Amino acid sequence: xxxARRELHFVPITLRPVPLFEKGxxxxxxxxxxxxxxLDSAIDAIRARLAEIExxxxxxEALRAAQEAVRAAGDSLQAWKTRQTDLELERGRLKxxxxxxxxxxxxxxxTNPRELTDMQGKLAELRRRYEQLEEPILEAMLAIxxxxxxxxxxxxxxxxxxxxxASMTGELIAEQANLQARLESLMAQADEARRAVDAANxxxxxxxxxxxxxxxxxxxxxxxxxxxxxxxxTSSLRQQVRRGEVLTCPTCGRxxxx
Ligand SMILES: [Zn+2]
Numbered sequence: 586x587x588x589a590r591r592e593l594h595f596v597p598i599t600l601r602p603v604p605l606f607e608k609g610x611x612x613x614x615x616x617x618x619x620x621x622x623x624l625d626s627a628i629d630a631i632r633a634r635l636a637e638i639e640x641x642x643x644x645x646e647a648l649r650a651a652q653e654a655v656r657a658a659g660d661s662l663q664a665w666k667t668r669q670t671d672l673e674l675e676r677g678r679l680k681x682x683x684x685x686x687x688x689x690x691x692x693x694x695x696t697n698p699r700e701l702t703d704m705q706g707k708l709a710e711l712r713r714r715y716e717q718l719e720e721p722i723l724e725a726m727l728a729i730x731x732x733x734x735x736x737x738x739x740x741x742x743x744x745x746x747x748x749x750x751a752s753m754t755g756e757l758i759a760e761q762a763n764l765q766a767r768l769e770s771l772m773a774q775a776d777e778a779r780r781a782v783d784a785a786n787x788x789x790x791x792x793x794x795x796x797x798x799x800x801x802x803x804x805x806x807x808x809x810x811x812x813x814x815x816x817x818x819t820s821s822l823r824q825q826v827r828r829g830e831v832l833t834c835p836t837c838g839r840x841x842x843x
Pocket of ligand 1: 803811812813814815816834835836838
């Protein structure tokens with residue numbers, strides 16, 4: 586309460602100075618209201634940050650995206666590996682069949698020319714099919730190489746995001762506990778500060794607090810302007826406010842404090 590001492594100097598007897606409990610000082614209603622506003626604004630800021638922390642702790646979009654990237658790369662890699670295996674099995678089967686025909690063809694056991702021609706045709710067809718498998722097998726191998734690199738990258742990113750998140754979570758939880766303790770202390774102080782304000786003034790204050798921003802008390806600045814709406818406060822009004830009278834800004838309607 587840096588203003589308490591200065592206010593005392595101006596307090597006229599008619600203004601019912603009220604005691605500020607912990608310090609045993611007496612302050613004007615406007616000073617008591619300003620003190621209450623300071624506490625309430627600090628409480629509002631803490632509550633806003635606590636809500637933000639709650640939101641951040643619940644949010645895991647980046648983590649989900651990283652997990653999804655690992656899953657997608659893993660699925661694709663698995664599909665290409667299966668394809669490569671199938672193609673190689675098929676190629677092996679074609680080779681076995683061709684080898685068997687070739688062996689018979691050159692064994693001398695087959696002498697019928699028509700049968701020999703059929704076997705040669707069959708062998709040529711098997712070799713053609715065998716060669717046709719080269720390209721898809723190569724394609725699968727390249728895809729496996731790419732997917733393996735993609736999977737490694739995705740796993741590294743997931744690891745990074747998980748550890749970042751773990752440390753951020755730890756920091757947020759520590760901040761949350763710290764803010765909770767400060768909030769409790771400020772709320773107790775605000776309760777006490779409310780007891781220094783008359784019922785009618787408290788009603789005015791609480792109504793004004795409902796407005797956007799929760800600011801009920803405006804300070805008159807060094808240039809004589811309302812700190813909230815910026816309107817120039819007349820010198821006679823300023824004098825009344827300095828004496829401790831509870832008066833409101835003619836433009837924004839907030840309680841003035843000098
Ligand atoms: Zn104003």
